[in-house]
Amino acid sequence: MQAILDATVSQGEPIQELLVTHGKVPTLVEELIAVEMWKQKVFPVFCRVEDFKPQNTFPIYMVVHHEASIINLLETVFFHKEVCESAEDTVLDLVDYCHRKLTLLVAQSGCGGPPEGEGSQDSNPMQELQKQAELMEFEIALKALSVLRYITDCVDSLSLSTLSRMLSTHNLPCLLVELLEHSPWSRREGGKLxxxxxxxxHTVAPSEQQKLSKLDGQVWIALYNLLLSPEAQARYCLTSFAKGRLLKLRAFLTDTLLDQLPNLAHLQSFLAHLTLTETQPP
Incomplete structure (x- = not known):
């Protein structure tokens, strides 16, 4: 919380400096993944046990919420390049984590988006807690998107194994195209955006609908970093599938978007050149 407050008022960030100085960023990443595994392997068991009816679910809620707290902190401090560098080998695990969350985000968008937070009078405390965890998962995935974008800002200093994981194993550029297509953070309700x-x-006013949202901007910047940086270009295997997915970006590169993110003109030129480029075998 202190790190968020420091960033909000544009002051120095002692929390970020302490994390780097004492080498605690890898610990945060390890803790993040440990809680994620607990939520996947242990928490569902609690929810299925019929005779498990704790009077107070707050301790379990704190464990469930712990993942959101850590990813929120990482989103705040990973803006600084030195934090990403201090993650050392755990940045690989963090990339894997972000990929899992973004894949889930795309899957949710294909099923109607995140669940609504409406409770039921017939549900027990554990069912309510499970519902809260599902809602929290959507927010965590959006935070993971921001963390991934900050990692791509450091693409020139990432290890070869991390670049290979991002570009070859996970093919993040194609996944980011999927996110732009589905835009799970936007929806139409009653004819309103x-x-x-x-x-x-939040309902977006008609005059603001052409304005680039923060999350859309994160995706575009991540794509820019992954496709145009020399380090990434040298290691990205451009298959026919990847080429087909990436060329879909041309439909999104409107004049309005280019006015808001002028650097995307370089991406537009890259895509124009891509149409004439021969693909590589997978």
Whole structure:
């Protein structure tokens, strides 16, 4: 929380400096993945046990919420390049984590988006807690998108294994194209455009609908970093599948978007050249 407050008022960030100085960023990443595994392997068992009816579910909620707290902190401090560098080998695990969350985000968008937070009078405390965990998962995935974008800002200093994981194993550029296509943080309700920001859905005024949202901007910047940096270009295997997916970006590169992110003109030129480029075998 202190790190978020420091960033909000544009002051120095002692929390970020302490994490780097004492080498605690890898510990945070390890803790993040440990809680994720607990939620996947242990928490569902609690929810299935019929005679498990704790009077107080707050301790379990704190464990479930712990993942959101860590990813929120990482989103705040990973803006600084030295934090990403201090993650050392655990940045590989963090890339894998972000990929899992973004894949889930794409899958959710194909099934109608995140669940609504409406409770039921007939549900027991554990069922309510499970519902809260599902809602929290959507917000965590959006935070993971921001963390991944900050990692791509450091593409020139990432290890070869990390670049290979991002570009070859996970093919993140194609996954990011999927996110732009589905835009799970936007929806239409009653004919009105809504966007998810600040843990809730906001109705976007007609005059603001052409404005680039923060999350869309994160995706575009990540794509720019992964496709145009010399380090990534040298290691990205451009298959016919990847070429087909990437060329879909041309439909999104409107004049309005280029006015808001002028650097994307370089990406537009890259895509124009890509149409004439021969693909590589997978």
């Amino acid at each position: 809504q966007q998810f920001e600040g843990s809730r859905w």
